[in-house]
Amino acid sequence: MFELRDRLHALWQKKKEFLEDLYNQQMFLRDMNQLETLSNTQEVVSVDHMVVDLHLFIHLTLIHEQLLIFFCFIFQIFNFFFLQVL
Numbered sequence: 052m053f054e055l056r057d058r059l060h061a062l063w064q065k066k067k068e069f070l071e072d073l074y075n076q077q078m079f080l081r082d083m084n085q086l087e088t089l090s091n092t093q094e095v096v097s098v099d100h101m102v103v104d105l106h107l108f109i110h111l112t113l114i115h116e117q118l119l120i121f122f123c124f125i126f127q128i129f130n131f132f133f134l135q136v137l
Contacts, residue, residue, distance in 0.1 A: 069129050076122050083115060 090108070 065129070065132055069133075072122070072125050072129065079118055079122070086111065
């Protein structure tokens, strides 16, 4: 009986973590969409602004790549554990 309860709790915890990761991924995608919309509507006023915008773009691109790698890693971990439970 206790084993079943512990197993059920473990499954619930894994599902909870998965849903939290999924929620965080959706928030990330929403924010990236807003950033993309904002960046598409901006106009370059001068060369100084263009340099700053370029640095910001590079920085945001690197952050975006790192977050994508992180979410792929989390997704792989979840799949690994989920497939072992089944």
